[in-house]
Amino acid sequence: MNASQLETLHAGRYLSLVRRGHWEFATRHGATGVVGLIAVTNEAKMLLVEQLRPPLGKRVLELPAGLSGDIPGEEAESLVRAARRELLEETGYEAQEVRLLTEGPSSAGLTDEMISFFLMTGLTKTGAGGGDASENIIVHEVPLTAMPRWLEEHRHAGWAIDPKIYVGLFWIEHNSRSMGDNDRT
Amino acid sequence: MNASQLETLHAGRYLSLVRRGHWEFATRHGATGVVGLIAVTNEAKMLLVEQLRPPLGKRVLELPAGLSGDIPGEEAESLVRAARRELLEETGYEAQEVRLLTEGPSSAGLTDEMISFFLMTGLTKTGAGGGDASENIIVHEVPLTAMPRWLEEHRHAGWAIDPKIYVGLFWIEHNSRSMGDNDRT
DSSP states (O other): OOTTOEEEEEEOSSEEEEEETTEEEEEESSOSEEEEEEEBOTTSEEEEEEEEETTTTEEEEEOOEEEESOSTTOTTOOHHHHHHHHHHHHHSEEEEEEEEEEEEESOTTTBOOEEEEEEEEEEEEOSOOSOSTTOOOEEEEEEGGGHHHHHHHHHHTTOEEOTHHHHHHHHHHTOOTTSSBOOOO | OOTTOEEEEEEOSSEEEEEETTEEEEEESSOSEEEEEEEBOTTSEEEEEEEEETTTTEEEEEOOEEEESOSTTOTTOOHHHHHHHHHHHHHSEEEEEEEEEEEEESOTTTBOOEEEEEEEEEEEEOSOOSOSTTOOOEEEEEEGGGHHHHHHHHHHTTOEEOTHHHHHHHHHHTOOTTSSBOOOO
16 A cells, blocks of 8 residues: 555545545545534533434434534634634534544544544523524533433434544543643634 | 435445435445444453554554444344454454444444444453454553543554544443343344
């Protein structure tokens, strides 16, 4: 395998199918990163979003999330700014503290997509939420103590549960200044 | 969006790029599922695998994982059987107890891939591990109590850390019979 040999099998509008050696994978266009938002209110509730996801054809419960640098003219948008914008768009909340916790691959065999997880606290509701014009998002505010059971109940009732919610729950429980990088910009 | 209209933009050997309405996503061929293995030894160590991932061009620390039904003649392989096979192939361990914890989408905007998480305990080392002929896998056995710091140290040293490891840590801490489905087959 030569890391420099990247062959485009098909360039779509948002995604390309590419090949490196014998390995095929998907890569995004027109975005610089993906942010996943671990947002906790002052009442110890976690914010989740529910939306219909075309690839799965069903409603999915997820962390608020989105792309950075995907708006024309805003290609240099930082991850932190994208995190703030997406939280407001999707949930209607603004965060006083935004902190990068960790980052890693979505599905290392299938895509080069990396997701950056931000802890967002000091929340104030200033907007309606619900996503942009192309989205139809329902916001859930779930007490942290009720989360594991709430997720199981929804999974058994037919919702898809994004495993990244459990990443969020782990980091909330293990949150300390020694883990992760601080950022209040 | 009509859920029945699925257009293939390009069919690769392992992946296709497809479109439903305006939404492009990647879908796998020749497999019936993906298993992620949360494997804990009797000494309270978690098994992780390290391998070079062509999409990322770097070494990734991950849960042991793999596809079900991807071997010719074994298309009907169950998820539980795939979980046992992959654990043995990648780590050299056999598990007495195999239990489905949860399942969910890898990246709900980008692919229809779903991953099923299994807790594997009662482990006995019976093989060499290291993966099949096409893989070059290093196995790590990390004490659970050391995991968060160990992962942070490796991330800062340049490894990619699959966030699904944190899914595993959450479920290990919250493991109870009331959450998830039991399976000893």
